[in-house]
Amino acid sequence: MTAAENTTPAHSLEIERKYDVDDDTRVPDWSALPGVARVGEPEPRDLDARYFDTADAALAQALTALRRRTGGPDAGWHIKRSTPEGKLETQWPLEAGIERVPAGRVDAGDAADIAPLPPAAVIAALTEITAGPFAVVARIRNARTAYALYDTDGGVLAEFVDDRVTATDLRRRVETTWREWELELGPAAPTAATARAVLFAAADTLVERAGGHVSASGSKLARALGG
Template sequence: MTTDRTPHAAGGDAAAASGASHSVEVELKFDVDESTPLPDWSALPGVARVGDPELRQLDATYLDSDDLALAHAGYAVRHRTGGPDEGWHIKGPRGADGGRVELHWPIGPVDEIPDAVADAVSKIARASDFAPIARIRNSRTAYALQDEHGGLVAEFVDDHVVATDERAGVDRSWREWEFELGPAAPTSDEGRAALLAAAEAAVRAAGGRAAASDSKLARTLGA
């Protein structure tokens, strides 16, 4: 969910000055089996239409220091191709509201970390110490859940993930769903809570369950 809030990531002021785009993700994550059918969204408050499926082939490389300083502090730096937001990303820890700040810069070579990315996490780790720790390939099908005016209330994605722990040489694969609030989501705490509760109920009715891990990176690394 995009906002104008200044990120509370380390080096947030430097990131803001660098021209990075900012967003705050408020989402639910679920694990599902390969055969689990898609949820029925007809009972979601404020959702009048489900958009056509959009296939996205995503390929992300995550970077960190040898001691995983970023991961231990709740941050992630990645280079991702594919999808409407391909580029360099920094994700911060989850806030008290459950949201997670994300900074985004345009795509570039994976072996050339932009100065702005390095500066934004310089208080945690030096970019010169970074190396690939994970590669996550994701065949994603996205659905726009829209209100009666075409506004994006939420985006639902069906992810088929193949991930590699680059340091341990271990491959893992799984299927998961994400439900992320959009710009047309309710602005009140009560409205958001009602929408998220209805989404969770729809997912559980379809056979989904709480995600085993808070992030794809953590799951890739065995957490």
């Protein structure tokens, strides 16, 4: 089966906390987090994503993001929907093909806007929100360092990532850079809401002691677009 023929998506629920930190903030000792027995080796990832929306920002209004990201273990097409429990992500593999420019681009001379159009299976999954057409609204490049946080049984309790972000709002032609951390629960994380709250509270304390704080922005895309 070719990549173009593989239209069966994968689904996951992301439950995470984002933190704003300065460029020189030192990473906490995550082995101090309750339940963490060992911190994995740092794993560098070079991520590059183009985010799509309609001219009237239909996806943003529906608290939904559509992106095509390369690099890292989950490269592909992603639809991310915000829910009370977390971010519900649907993912398809990267599609081979000639890069084309989505309708609605502002400047046909800017290579940063160029990306393959969303494949039919992805567009079909968004029809309850909009039928498009879609254009690239932002590009987000991220130099990420990831650390797996293991419990005593060797399960992944959470993943911590240290992100250095360069984001371009292609509507306003504005580039911004920042550093942020994310702590995402893993398969071995507690399932009870109260236990998860305790875990995140402990993480908040570790981050605050290091000099960071819980992020005021819900996503990198929102921050890139000025939200």
